[in-house]
Amino acid sequence: MRQFSIWTAILLIVATLLTPSAGIAQAQDAASLLAGFSAALNAGDVEGAVAYFAEDGMVGSATQGGEEFVGHDQIRVWVERLINGHFHVELDPTYQGGGDQVTWSTQVWLDPWRDQGVNPGIIIVTVTANDGHIQTFNSRVDEETTRRLQLATSTQQTVDAFISSLNAGSLDGAVSLLDDDVVIFGALGDRAQGKAEAQAYYGRLISQHLQVDMIIGWQIDGDRASAVYGLGLDPLRAMGVPSAETLGQFYVRDGHITLIQARFTPRTLAAIQPEASGGD
Numbered sequence: 519m520r521q522f523s524i525w526t527a528i529l530l531i532v533a534t535l536l537t538p539s540a541g542i543a544q545a546q547d548a549a550s551l552l553a554g555f556s557a558a559l560n561a562g563d564v565e566g567a568v569a570y571f572a573e574d575g576m577v578g579s580a581t582q583g584g585e586e587f588v589g590h591d592q593i594r595v596w597v598e599r600l601i602n603g604h605f606h607v608e609l610d611p612t613y614q615g616g617g618d619q620v621t622w623s624t625q626v627w628l629d630p631w632r633d634q635g636v637n638p639g640i641i642i643v644t645v646t647a648n649d650g651h652i653q654t655f656n657s658r659v660d661e662e663t664t665r666r667l668q669l670a671t672s673t674q675q676t677v678d679a680f681i682s683s684l685n686a687g688s689l690d691g692a693v694s695l696l697d698d699d700v701v702i703f704g705a706l707g708d709r710a711q712g713k714a715e716a717q718a719y720y721g722r723l724i725s726q727h728l729q730v731d732m733i734i735g736w737q738i739d740g741d742r743a744s745a746v747y748g749l750g751l752d753p754l755r756a757m758g759v760p761s762a763e764t765l766g767q768f769y770v771r772d773g774h775i776t777l778i779q780a781r782f783t784p785r786t787l788a789a790i791q792p793e794a795s796g797g798d
Contacts, residue, residue: 548620548647549613555652556607556624559600567597572651580641580657581605581628603629608638619646623660634670635739639663670738673770677743680768680775681730689724693717697774705749705764705780726752731761743768746783754790762786 551570558567568590571577577587577596587596606627613622622645625638640660646653659667676695683691693713702710702719710719720728729750737744748761763786769777782790 546647546650547616548618548645548652549616549622551647551650551652552620552622552643552645553609556609559597560606562601564594564597564601568594570652571655572648572653575652576654578654578656580659581626581631600628604632618648619644621645631667633735633737634667634674635737635742636663636666636670639667666740669740672773673738673741673743674736676770676773676775677736677745677768681732681747684720684724684728685730687724687728689717689721692720695773695775697771697776700774700776700778702778703780704778705762705766705782706753723751729761733763741770743770749780757790759786759789762790 555567555570558570571590571593574589575593577593579585579587579596582596582599585596587593604627608625610623610625613620615621622643624641624643626641627638631637631639640663641657642660643655643657645655680692680695683689683695693716696713696716698713700711700713700716702708702716704710704719708719710716727750729748731748731750732745733748734746744765744767747764747766749764750761754760754762763783764780765783766778766780768775
């Protein structure tokens with residue numbers, strides 16, 4: 519009798535795996551529903567993920583700034599956003615609750631957070647179940663991930679404002695974003711330390727019609743922002759290089775830039791070095 523029960527259970531499991539709709543119907547508890555939904559997201563299965571929700575299901579999404587999505591049509595939009603952002607989730611080994619409600623800590627990877635150096639972030643998800651489907655899905659970012667995101671946002675805002683000031687020819691605006699002891703290593707071999715030297719340095723660049731155009735946007739890692747950008751200056755233009763491909767790293771502390779390191783890419787060096795050496 520016991521052997522029959524074991525094989526019966528195995529056959530039921532196989533049937534469930536081979537029949538997705540039946541799998542959802544039989545997964546009555548919230549934990550099983552959340553696990554199945556997470557697997558569908560990781561597999562990039564939009565319709566499979568949406569099917570885990572009740573027709574009038576509701577999502578409150580931490581990755582979308584707390585935006586709410588109600589009903590299958592709106593939930594599908596949310597799921598597509600996640601999948602298009604190369605979303606990946608891993609569930610912690612244990613969770614709180616059970617039955618019709620569960621709270622589960624998850625590790626999340628998503629392109630916007632990857633760009634901010636938050637990889638992975640921690641999201642706490644609470645799900646309620648009703649009639650074999652997810653009725654409500656609410657999530658929040660944990661305190662440490664929130665701190666990291668806030669630091670990354672502050673770093674990006676500071677470097678964005680600095681580049682915008684340079685492009686606008688606002689020397690005072692750019693220098694105001696520099697730390698008193700800032701150190702600058704320029705791509706052309708210049709070095710400046712302290713605000714006075716930095717002001718003279720950037721004043722000269724602005725007089726040479728400085729223009730910075732992003733090629734690959736900011737990659738944030740805590741207090742460091744890295745980017746690939748085109749650097750336009752009159753001396754470079756005279757060499758036939760209207761926009762020199764440059765790698766830049768900017769370090770930010772308390773809303774001010776403390777260190778700037780810039781260097782040309784090999785492509786740019788190949789273009790300017792013959793000119794710099796007299797064409798030999």
